Amino acid sequence: MRKYQRNHIYFRIASADAIGKFKCDQAHSFLQITRKELSFDIPTKEAVLLSYDILSQYIFRIEKTFLAAGEGSIPLNLRPFIIQSFIDEFKTIEAVMEAHSNTFTREVIQYMRVIHSYSRDIMFSKFTSCMSLNVSTAYSRIVFLISKYLQHLLIALHEFNNNLITRDQAPFICASEFSSDADNAKFEHILKRLNFFTQAGCGTAFTFKNYSGKDSLFPHAFDWFVAHGIVLNKEVLHADTLKMTAAQP
Numbered sequence: 001m002r003k004y005q006r007n008h009i010y011f012r013i014a015s016a017d018a019i020g021k022f023k024c025d026q027a028h029s030f031l032q033i034t035r036k037e038l039s040f041d042i043p044t045k046e047a048v049l050l051s052y053d054i055l056s057q058y059i060f061r062i063e064k065t066f067l068a069a070g071e072g073s074i075p076l077n078l079r080p081f082i083i084q085s086f087i088d089e090f091k092t093i094e095a096v097m098e099a100h101s102n103t104f105t106r107e108v109i110q111y112m113r114v115i116h117s118y119s120r121d122i123m124f125s126k127f128t129s130c131m132s133l134n135v136s137t138a139y140s141r142i143v144f145l146i147s148k149y150l151q152h153l154l155i156a157l158h159e160f161n162n163n164l165i166t167r168d169q170a171p172f173i174c175a176s177e178f179s180s181d182a183d184n185a186k187f188e189h190i191l192k193r194l195n196f197f198t199q200a201g202c203g204t205a206f207t208f209k210n211y212s213g214k215d216s217l218f219p220h221a222f223d224w225f226v227a228h229g230i231v232l233n234k235e236v237l238h239a240d241t242l243k244m245t246a247a248q249p
């Protein structure tokens with residue numbers, strides 16, 4: 001007989017709302033990668049789709065875990081499991097890409113490892129801060145964080161596709177909402193991607209595209225990167241450029 005799990009209606013309302021917002025953001029992301037002017041090639045497009053697929057499965061899987069936890073705070077024994085099971089999904093994504101080298105190039109796999117290297121730390125910190133919240137709020141917040149991460153991934157792969165594949169524009173680097181509000185990051189996460197591009201022969205001058213929503217970001221970023229040997233040129237973004245927003249939980 002199929003196992004029965006008694007429902008918690010208020011959690012169900014919260015989780016349905018969170019998943020609904022996530023799916024709206026997902027649809028918007030998928031529309032972005034189909035835009036001809038952005039020219040996503042197959043490996044970068046499939047990297048976005050694979051990440052959405054695996055992390056969507058995680059969202060639905062832990063919904064049952066949160067539901068079983070009942071009302072109130074998340075039980076202490078569940079907290080490490082919730083965090084680590086998400087971190088493990090980065091390894092799963094990399095393993096799938098490695099196993100399908102006919103679709104994913106060596107360069108895009110290496111770039112995904114760079115993104116995962118700093119996103120793992122950011123998400124660990126943010127997930128940990130959610131563990132003190134009540135079950136419904138924590139789940140909604142986690143789904144929101146995953147959506148922000150996936151939109152950051154889309155932007156980062158947009159960089160990769162332009163800088164190394166199509167070269168439709170001069171090399172550029174982007175700041176997203178996900179990366180710009182990382183605790184005490186000081187742009188190290190962007191520097192890791194820049195190092196990848198400079199080592200691939202993109203030079204040391206990049207256009208800076210700001211998708212973070214923070215208008216004051218450029219002066220600080222300019223000074224920080226000049227000190228690291230990188231020159232940034234500010235680009236004013238227009239309505240027809242890539243724009244991603246994650247709905248607040």
